[in-house]
Amino acid sequence: MLELKNLHAAVGGKEILKGVNLTINDGEVHAIMGPNGAGKSTLSYAICGKDGYEVTSGSVLYNGKNLLDMDPNERAGEGLFLGFQYPVEIPGISNMNFLRTALNSQRRYQDKPEVTAVDFLKLIRSKAKELDMDPEMLKRAVNVGFSGGEKKRNEMVQMAVLNPSMAILDETDSGLDIDALKIVADGINRLRAADKAILLITHYQRLLDYVVPDFVHVLADGRIVKSGTKDLALQLEAKGYAGLGISENAA
Amino acid sequence: MTLKRHLDTPEAAINFDKVKTTFTGAGETSLTNMRANAMGKFMATGLPGPKVEEWKYTNLTFLVQFLANENFEFVKSDDYSAEVKALFDKAYIEGITGPVVVFVNGHFHSTLSSCPDEDGVKFSLFSENPEALRQSLADSQESTALNNLNRAMTTDGYHLEISAGGNLSQPIQIIHMATSGTDGQSLRTRGKISLGNGARAKVIESFIGPDEQRYWTHMISDVDLAKAAELSYFQFQLQGKQAIHMTELHSTVAEKAKFNGMNLQLGAEVSRSEIMNSFTGEYAEIELRGAYLGRVKQSHDIFTRISHDKPHCQSNQLFRGVLDEGGTSAFQGKVIVARDAQKTNADQSNKNLLLSRKAEANAKPELLIYADDVKCTHGATVGEIDSEQLFYLKSRGMDETTAKGLLVEAFVAEVFANLLVGTDEEKLQQRFTEKTSGWLSGEVTS
Numbered sequence: 001m002l003e004l005k006n007l008h009a010a011v012g013g014k015e016i017l018k019g020v021n022l023t024i025n026d027g028e029v030h031a032i033m034g035p036n037g038a039g040k041s042t043l044s045y046a047i048c049g050k051d052g053y054e055v056t057s058g059s060v061l062y063n064g065k066n067l068l069d070m071d072p073n074e075r076a077g078e079g080l081f082l083g084f085q086y087p088v089e090i091p092g093i094s095n096m097n098f099l100r101t102a103l104n105s106q107r108r109y110q111d112k113p114e115v116t117a118v119d120f121l122k123l124i125r126s127k128a129k130e131l132d133m134d135p136e137m138l139k140r141a142v143n144v145g146f147s148g149g150e151k152k153r154n155e156m157v158q159m160a161v162l163n164p165s166m167a168i169l170d171e172t173d174s175g176l177d178i179d180a181l182k183i184v185a186d187g188i189n190r191l192r193a194a195d196k197a198i199l200l201i202t203h204y205q206r207l208l209d210y211v212v213p214d215f216v217h218v219l220a221d222g223r224i225v226k227s228g229t230k231d232l233a234l235q236l237e238a239k240g241y242a243g244l245g246i247s248e249n250a251a
Numbered sequence: 252m253t254l255k256r257h258l259d260t261p262e263a264a265i266n267f268d269k270v271k272t273t274f275t276g277a278g279e280t281s282l283t284n285m286r287a288n289a290m291g292k293f294m295a296t297g298l299p300g301p302k303v304e305e306w307k308y309t310n311l312t313f314l315v316q317f318l319a320n321e322n323f324e325f326v327k328s329d330d331y332s333a334e335v336k337a338l339f340d341k342a343y344i345e346g347i348t349g350p351v352v353v354f355v356n357g358h359f360h361s362t363l364s365s366c367p368d369e370d371g372v373k374f375s376l377f378s379e380n381p382e383a384l385r386q387s388l389a390d391s392q393e394s395t396a397l398n399n400l401n402r403a404m405t406t407d408g409y410h411l412e413i414s415a416g417g418n419l420s421q422p423i424q425i426i427h428m429a430t431s432g433t434d435g436q437s438l439r440t441r442g443k444i445s446l447g448n449g450a451r452a453k454v455i456e457s458f459i460g461p462d463e464q465r466y467w468t469h470m471i472s473d474v475d476l477a478k479a480a481e482l483s484y485f486q487f488q489l490q491g492k493q494a495i496h497m498t499e500l501h502s503t504v505a506e507k508a509k510f511n512g513m514n515l516q517l518g519a520e521v522s523r524s525e526i527m528n529s530f531t532g533e534y535a536e537i538e539l540r541g542a543y544l545g546r547v548k549q550s551h552d553i554f555t556r557i558s559h560d561k562p563h564c565q566s567n568q569l570f571r572g573v574l575d576e577g578g579t580s581a582f583q584g585k586v587i588v589a590r591d592a593q594k595t596n597a598d599q600s601n602k603n604l605l606l607s608r609k610a611e612a613n614a615k616p617e618l619l620i621y622a623d624d625v626k627c628t629h630g631a632t633v634g635e636i637d638s639e640q641l642f643y644l645k646s647r648g649m650d651e652t653t654a655k656g657l658l659v660e661a662f663v664a665e666v667f668a669n670l671l672v673g674t675d676e677e678k679l680q681q682r683f684t685e686k687t688s689g690w691l692s693g694e695v696t697s
Contacts, residue, residue, distance in 0.1 A: 050642050076648035088643040092661025101657060102647035109648065141661075158647065 001026050001166055001197045002047075007058035009039075009046040015056065016042040018222035024166075024197045031200040031208055033233060034219035035241045040201045041085060043219065044170040048082040049075055062166070076102075077109030081164035085171040087151040090142040095154065098142045099124060099161050106162065127160040131187055149180030156187030167191055168199045173207035185210030205237040220246045257297035257396075258312060262319035264294050267403060270323045275406060276381030285388050289402035296396045308581030308613055309523050309552040317467060317495070322435035326356045331363070334461070338428045339363055342459040342489060346678045349421025350374075355428050357406040357438035363426075371417025371450070377441065378407040386410075387443045391473050393501055393527075401439050401471045401499075408441035408470075411454070415447035415477070422453035422483075422675050427468060429460030429494070442472040446480035446508075453675060457487040459518075460494055467495040474502035476510055478532060483511040485679060489686065490518035492548075499525040504564075506532025513666070514541035514553065514570075515683055517690050522551045528566075529558035530592075537566040542663040542683075544690045545610075547577030556585040559592040562622075566596070571663050572603040574610035581613040586627060588620040595625040603633045604662050606655065656691045660684055 002024040009017040016039045024030050034040050045053040047060055049072040060067040067075055090098065104114040115123070128135055133153055143151050152172055159167055172184055188198060188211045200213060208216070208230060216233045218226040218241075225246060226232065236244065267290050276282035298314055299306040335355060343351065352374075353363040359376050367374045377384035387410055388402055413419055429438055446452060458468055468490065476482055490496045496519035504510050516522050528537050543551035557566045572580045582601040603612035614631035636658055644654035667680045 048646055050646075051638065071650070072642065072645040073648050073650045073654075076646055082646050084643065084646075088639050090640050090643070090658070090661060092664040093657055098644075098647075098657070101653060102644070102649055105650065105653055106648035162647065 001063060002199070003059075003061040004047075005059045005061075007043075007046065007060060008056045009042055010054050010056050011042060011052060016222055017046060019058065020219070020222070020224055022217065022224060024199060026197060027194045028215065029192065029198045029200065029211065029213045030215045030217065031202060031213040031233065032217050032219050032224075033202055033205070033236060035246065036203070038219045039222045040203075040219055041170055044082060044168045044199075044201055047168060048072055048080060073105065074109065076162075076164075077106050079165035081159050081162055081167045083155045083159060083167060083169035083172045085174060087143050087155055089144045089146075091144050093142050095138045095140060095142050096124065099158060102158070103161060124157075124161055127157050130190070131157050131160065132183060133157055148175040149177065149183075152176060152180060152184050153187075156184055159191060160187060164191075165195065166197045166199070168201070170201045171203060172200070173202055173204065181207065182210060205233045208233045218244070218246060256300050256302045258300045258315050259297045260294075260315050260318045263321075263400070264290060266318070266321055266323065273325075274404070275378050276384060279381055279385070282381055282385045282388075285385065286403045289399040290404075292394065293396055293399040293403060296399075298396055305554065305583070308579075308583070309521060309550065314467075314495075317435070317437075320435055321437060322433075324432070324436075326430060326432040326436070332430070334430055335360070335363070335428065338430070338459050338461070339426065342426045342428065342457040342487070344424060344455065344457075344678055344682050347422050347424060347455070347675055349419075350423045352409060352423065352425045353428070354407060354426070354440055356430055356433055356436070357440055359407050367411070367419060367423055369420060371414045372419055373410075373412040373414070375410045375412075376407065377405070377409065383410045384408065384441070387441060387473065390443075391471070391501070393471075393499070395499075397469070397497065398471055398499060401441065401469055404437070405439045405441050405471075408443070410443040410445070411452065412445045413447060413450035413452055415449060417447065417450045419452035422455055425454065425456045427456070427458045427470065429464060429466045429468065429491070431461055431464060433460070433466040434464045435466070437467045437469055439469045442470065443475075444472070444482060444484070445475045446477060446482055448477045449479045450477070451481045453483040453485075455485045455487065455679070457489065458496060459489045460491040462491040462493065464491060465493040465495070466491075468497065470498045472498065472500040474500060474510065476502065476504045476508040478505045479507040480505070481509045481511075483513070485513040486515065486524065487682075488516045488518055488522060488524075490522070492518065492520060494519040496522040498523075500527065502526075502528040502537070503531050504528060504535045504537055507534045508532065509536045510538070512537070512539045512541075513679075514539070516541070516543035516551045516553070517686055520548055520550070523554065524552070525554045527556045530561045530564040533561045533563045535561070535564045537564075539566075539568045540570065540666040542571045542573075542666045543580055544573045544663070544687065545578030545580050546575035549577075550579045550581075552581045552583075554583045556587070557597065559586065559588040559595045559597060562591060562593045562595065564592070564595055566598070568599040568601075569666055570601045571666055572601070572612050573659050573663060574603065574605050574607075574612050576607035576609045579611040579613075581615065582631070583615040583617065584629070585617040586619070586629075588618075588622050588625050588627065590621040592622045593624040595622060595627065597625070597627040599629040601631045602662075604659065605633060605635055606659070656688060659691060660687050663687060
């Protein structure tokens with residue numbers, strides 16, 4: 001589904017990713033862990049096409065298509081979803097209006113008919129209910145005045161409504177208490193399917209207790225330095241990055 | 252050589268003499284004298300020139316030519332033509348059921364209008380009742396050059412009076428339209444709204460016209476609110492692309508009265524909105540809100556003044572501007588707090604969003620505070636679309652145009668925040684949002 005080959009990316013002229021190789025197949029859940037400054041967020045932004053995250057060499061293929069030729073909205077239309085570490089507040093736009101516009105934009109991109117207001121309302125209400133979100137929050141401005149947990153839950157509702165084939169979740173677990181973490185994990189697990197894939201980017205192992213990955217990779221100083229199964233995450237938790245010979249401040 | 256402070260328009264007096272016999276109340280000495288007197292004053296001062304501080308952002312030099320070549324050919328206004336009907340449909344806000352008054356090319360249009368008719372409400376048309384016009388001119392204190400020009404040459408207008416305790420049960424929509432054939436014409440009207448003690452009303456005044464004509468809409472309104480009266484007054488400007496749009500509103504707000512003003516500017520090539528208010532009693536409130544959207548060849552100039560002449564009054568101003576390539580705007584907001592107007596509370600906020608590096612927004616807050624126990628704030632910003640917000644929307648699948656459009660709508664929607672006290676206001680916001688998306692795709696009057 002997603003194939004990164006020798007991916008190099010720079011931010012403000014400084015090289016952050018120094019040759020990342022990663023292949024994610026349909027149905028797989030991968031986790032990328034790594035110390036601060038390893039390039040975890042840069043990796044997610046480079047895949048999703050954020051301005052300022054310049055891919056200097058290497059390739060990103062998504063279902064065989066070159067993602068690097070596409071605008072961020074086209075990547076989303078192709079089925080890619082980015083869960084933000086810090087979801088952005090947008091005053092003046094209701095959650096409902098935001099998501100409906102997003103969904104219909106994707107459907108137009110996919111040459112599918114737009115969803116009617118009635119069908120959309122049904123869809124979003126059922127997804128909000130599954131993820132235990134107060135329906136009143138759908139009427140509120142996007143993420144404005146939401147607590148950290150509410151923002152992450154909102155990311156999960158968005159993901160459920162947009163139903164991507166590949167989700168990249170950037171530190172979706174950070175700053176969550178245990179209840180919120182369970183809800184987020186539940187949202188991720190609901191997306192798991194044979195024709196979908198998930199890339200979890202996380203600093204801590206605890207999310208992986210609830211969303212069990214098929215593969216775990218360690219990113220340090222812009223490269224994947226170690227790969228393994230879920231046991232690798234447990235080792236990291238027990239021994240720390242230094243214990244595995246990985247420098248915390250590689251940069 | 253020094254730059255002139257004022258612009259002379261010698262042809263304006265000649266034109267006035269030619270057409271003065273056609274004006275409303277031309278046979279009546281008192282009104283005729285008032286008009287001649289006002290014209291004399293206008294000729295003595297001339298138009299304000301570019302050196303006049305209040306007109307720093309709207310250069311009126313082009314009006315010298317306009318006045319010299321002014322076209323007075325009467326365009327028949329009472330036809331219910333396809334054009335008139337289409338313009339009416341674009342300006343009329345569905346779902347607000349109430350009286351409708353239409354002026355076409357500066358003249359009352361009876362077929363399309365249904366004037367207010369209920370107890371405690373008196374509605375006079377100046378064309379049918381020249382005495383009402385005379386009275387309104389006599390009561391109007393302002394005497395700026397443009398106000399004098401309007402006094403001299405106004406063709407029609409209205410006086411809405413609500414007696415003490417009265418209530419205009421439904422909002423009134425007043426639509427001013429220009430039609431084809433008005434190129435080079437001035438459409439001058441006046442309005443007066445007087446609310447007695449405790450009276451209430453909502454007035455929506457819309458302006459619309461075709462893109463192909465260069466006409467000049469010029470309207471002066473006087474608002475007088477007695478004790479505890481409450482008026483909501485909305486101006487919706489959807490003029491054609493070449494139009495010159497100038498309105499001036501003067502309000503006096505008595506004890507415990509409340510004036511809610513909303514000013515939305517989307518069309519016209521040049522717009523100038525003056526909103527001048529003074530408190531005449533204590534514990535009164537003035538709330539002014541507005542938004543203006545401008546792009547190439549468009550300039551909007553909002554000029555407000557709030558005179559806190561009495562203690563314990565509150566004023567709040569909130570204006571938002573969006574400027575795309577080639578658009579310019581100015582917000583000049585003056586707050587004057589008199590020496591004994593203690594416990595005044597005055598807030599002012601003006602934020603502008605530039606969608607292009609080739610757009611210009613000017614903000615000029617001016618606070619003149621002579622009292623010492625007051626709370627006055629002001630804030631003005633000029634910024635661009637937030638790149639984090641834009642990426643967030645794009646990452647969810649919206650293309651650049653859709654994402655920017657949504658952010659612009661959100662930015663201007665703030666002028667409606669906490670104002671949605673009824674379904675009428677919701678209808679207005681809906682209408683404004685529709686017009687905003689229309690503006691974003693290049694159309695105002697559609």
